[in-house]
Amino acid sequence: MNGTVNAAMNAAAAGAVLAPPLPIAGAGSGAPEALLLLAVLAPLALALAMLKPALRRRVPGLLVLAPLPALAAALTVPRGMSVLVAPYPFRFMLALDGAGALLLGGAALLWIAAGAYAASYMRKDPARGAFATWWALTMAGSFAVFVVADVASFYLAYALVSFSAFGLVTHDDTVEARRAGNLYLALTVLGEAFLIAAFVMLASGASEANPLIRDAVAALPASPFRTAIVLLLLAGFTMKMGLFPLHVWMPLAHSVAPVPGSAALSGVVVKAGVIGLLRFLPEGVALPGWGEALTAVGLFTAFYGVALGVTQTHPKRALAYSTVSQMGVVGAVIGAAIASGLPGAFPIAAFYAVNHMLLKGAMFLAAGLAMAAAPARARQVALLAGLLGLSLAGLPFTGGALAKYAIKIVVPGGLAGFLLTLSAAGSALLMARYALLVAASGKPDKAPPAGIILPTLALAALALAVPFVLFGPVTGLPLAAAFSADALAKGLWPVALGLALAGLLAWRSWPLPEVPAGDILHAMGPLKALWRGISGLAVAADGQLRRWPVAAAALIAMAALLAAATAGGF
Structure with missing residues (x-):
């Protein structure tokens, strides 16, 4: 395995995903630079169009078009290209590296499918114009965090995606929605406070007031404030990711948000925390102690999310705890990368995050489709949901198996490697629970809107197929490496174990008492x-x-x- 790891790291470091930086270009000097800028401006323009009442009724139907420039940028802009949009002292710079391109492209696919879903799902909602406004602003912020290259612009983009998502959480304006929104907002403000303190200390070591992220991070290992900066960065970004104990907003938010909003929150918004860690932690430089700590918290979160998720009685809450668990896996991989200083590991973490992004978005849309369908149709949807869930767990010959194999390049063995493999058994157990809940969520005499079926199927197909396209460029390995007899055996036993446990619990009528969403807050009642x-x-x-x-x-x-x-x- 060590030979495979070294070959993969060397190939990835030399490949297109990690291409060397290109010279900085001026704004508007070519199509690639224009696409980077349009990726952010298109959804912002859509949000501004909502200000005109005559347009507000028509704009929700355009939600599917706004992500197209971002998708085109992810596919065509050369890795490492930078564009200076505004000069110093108001420097606003965009750039696209391997990890950013992966997440930008995956997010664009999810926003396209979920936007088509939302246009039909929200058609009769009197507040659909407000929902579309928050949707477009969240989309703009989510694209911006993947492509901005300077510290100040990243903070503004991160704030945009974080605060705009509040509108998706509170859209239904129920007591539960307001409670979830208030908690989300409180934690968001706290996380922003952590990050702005970290960014100020980072910038204090630079020669410019608003340095490029790469320059500020390059100076981090030698900074006298390194301990405080790393602590604040981890606290701020893992709060958005939903790592324990800062995960409590996620189950509450997913329980109350409209289905397409939940898909965006779980698939894209939490990835703002992922790209934050990948941007502001130095890759290829060991941070002793911090990497091990992040790995430990991530592994605990991975099992904690499963333990609480299997008790849930609603498919959206089960998916919310699954996201907590999967972000724990991503956190553990990033932690292992900075613990060892392994070069080329960050795109692999981004690849795993993209696999989760597409699968989880499709699973939320599938849950909404089942809840809007008759029982017989809901059981059919459950078959698709089960396949998506098993792919997330790493079922051999699925895209999820490729993602699981890829992270073993970063964490090839030892206790952390074994626990990551074992967490796949927990994922299989939780995904089986989710599929059963989907099958039971149909309502008599209900027929889903025709407009939500095709986006669900399209995103599901993309979620299953995209990892096959990305695996080679990200890892530098052929697909056959992940489908060797040894790899298949190592990928099969955790899934089989999880399904066996699910079968046992189903046989016993699933005798687990439900833990209320927001678990820790509920326990703090006394x-x-x-x-x-x-x-x-x-x-x-x-x-x-x-x-x-x-x-x-x-x-x-x-x-x-x-x-x-x-x-x-x-």
Whole structure:
């Protein structure tokens, strides 16, 4: 395996995915540079069109078109090309590297399919114009984080995708939606505070006020603030990814968001945290201690998400906890990469994230399709959902198996490697639970809108096929390497174990009590009651102290104590 690892890393480092940087180009100097800019401007223009009431009714139908420039950019812009949009001191620079191109292309495919789905799904919603506005703004931010190259612009792009997603979470305006939105917003503000502190310290070591990300990160290993910067970066970005214990927003948000909104949140929005780690942690440079810590948190999150997900009774919540688990896997891979300083590992982490992005988006759309269908149709959809879920778990001969094989290049063995393999068994168990919930989610006398069937099938097909196209360019290995007898055997046993456990639980009628979404917050209920009691006592004490006799007596007592202390000093 070590020979395979070295060959893969060398091939990836020399391949198109990790092509050397090209000279910086001026804005508008050619089609590739224009595509990078249009990737961000197209959804922003769509959002601005919503300001005109006459257009607002028609714009939701254009949601499928706005991601096309981003898809074209991911496919055609040379890796390493940069374009200076605004000069210093308002420098705004765009660039596309291997990891960014992978995530940009995957996100564009998901936004296209989910946009077509949303246009039909939200057709009768009176607030569809507001939903489309938040949708377009979130899309613009999600594309921008994959292509911006300077620190200040990244922060603005990250804020755009983070805060705009609030509108997707709270769209239904129910009590549950407002609660989930408030929690999401609170954690988003906290994460932004962590990141802006880290970015200020990063920029303090640069010669310019707004340095390029690559220049700021190159100076990170020697920075006197390295420990604080890395800690803040990990806290801010893993909060968006949903790593334990900062995952609590995700199950609550997915439970209340409209189906296409959940697909975007789980598939794309959480990847803002992934690209943040890939951008701001130095690749090929070991960070002793930090890599091991991130790997440990990621592995714990991977199993934690499964443990809570299998108790869920709604397919969207099961998928939400699956996303928590899968982001734990991504975090563990990135942690292993920075623990060892392995070069060429970040595109592999991005490849795994893209596989999750497409599969999870398709699974949310499938869940929505089943919930809008009659029981017989829902059971048919469950077959597709089950195939997608098993691909996520790494079923041999699927695209997910290629993604699982790829991350073993970064984590080839040891305890971390074994636990990552074992987490695939948990994924298979959770995905079996999800498929059963999808099969049971149909409603009598219901027929899904025709417009949501084709986007679901199209995204499912892409999710299963795209990893086959990307595997070779990302890893530098032939497809046959992932389908050798040894690789197939190592990929099959975790899936078989997970399915066996699912069969056992199904035979026992799945006797697991459901853990409420937002698990930790629910468990803190008694503490909240205690806090309310303490707060009540404090308010009562404050009311007593405000009474003149009590306040006067307290003031006299304090004066006497001060006089005694002063006298004792002489």
